[in-house]
Amino acid sequence: MSTLHTVNKSPFEKTSLDACLAHATAGSNVLLIEDGVYAATKGTAVEQRVKQALDSVKLYVLGPDLVARGLSDDRVIDGISVVDYAGFVDLAAENDKVQAWL
Amino acid sequence: MSETIKQFLYLNRKAPYGTIYAWESLEVVLIGAAFDQDVSLAFVDDGVYQLTKGQDTAGIGMKNFSPTYAALGDYEVKKIFVEKESLEERGLSLDDLQHLVWEDEDDDYAEKDSIKLVSRDEMAAIMDGADVVFSF
Numbered sequence: 001m002s003t004l005h006t007v008n009k010s011p012f013e014k015t016s017l018d019a020c021l022a023h024a025t026a027g028s029n030v031l032l033i034e035d036g037v038y039a040a041t042k043g044t045a046v047e048q049r050v051k052q053a054l055d056s057v058k059l060y061v062l063g064p065d066l067v068a069r070g071l072s073d074d075r076v077i078d079g080i081s082v083v084d085y086a087g088f089v090d091l092a093a094e095n096d097k098v099q100a101w102l
Numbered sequence: 103m104s105e106t107i108k109q110f111l112y113l114n115r116k117a118p119y120g121t122i123y124a125w126e127s128l129e130v131v132l133i134g135a136a137f138d139q140d141v142s143l144a145f146v147d148d149g150v151y152q153l154t155k156g157q158d159t160a161g162i163g164m165k166n167f168s169p170t171y172a173a174l175g176d177y178e179v180k181k182i183f184v185e186k187e188s189l190e191e192r193g194l195s196l197d198d199l200q201h202l203v204w205e206d207e208d209d210d211y212a213e214k215d216s217i218k219l220v221s222r223d224e225m226a227a228i229m230d231g232a233d234v235v236f237s238f
Contacts, residue, residue, distance in 0.1 A: 010120065
């Protein structure tokens with residue numbers, strides 16, 4: 001059973017990302033959307049936690065949400081894939097279910 | 103009629119777009135600017151994300167209200183405090199933010215910086231000194 005986890009809250013304001021990473025099993029896919037995209041940027045206080053997660057889960061970030069917030073692709077932590085809305089749909093279709101962390 | 107000038111502080115702690123707080127704050131600041139009060143804006147925690155430059159919301163179908171911050175100087179809003187620690191925790195620096203200015207009519211309309219980077223301690227003092235704090 002593969003699961004796509006989505007996180008849409010800022011890691012600095014809510015514990016959604018931490019809770020997601022603590023529960024996502026190895027091989028899961030995690031997509032950062034809306035204010036969740038801030039977790040994908042370099043040099044933040046949560047960067048190490050995110051990099052650590054890359055050892056067991058695949059991380060994605062929604063490009064349009066990055067661009068809306070003035071964050072370019074080169075600010076994204078290496079190893080995290082930037083996807084567009086079509087990529088979001090593909091991820092949702094490829095996984096058995098989608099679990100949202102609000 | 104003489105009126106007491108109060109120090110108003112608008113405290114911004116939310117990122118833009120994920121919630122409506124940032125936009126609502128901006129609207130209230132602009133409405134409030136019509137009244138002669140001493141206005142300051144504070145950007146703390148995720149609020150610093152409101153001021154990043156290069157925002158382009160075409161891909162998410164929402165209004166990009168970030169250009170409006172550049173108009174604040176025209177509304178005599180010229181004290182914008184950004185907390186240094188909040189920027190650093192988010193991997194940001196002043197260079198990542200819009201360059202906001204106001205024109206000083208007493209100095210041949212010279213453009214002066216509106217944003218002042220302050221420490222957490224300094225921000226605490228700014229909050230302490232305000233007569234009224236509006237939280238967003």
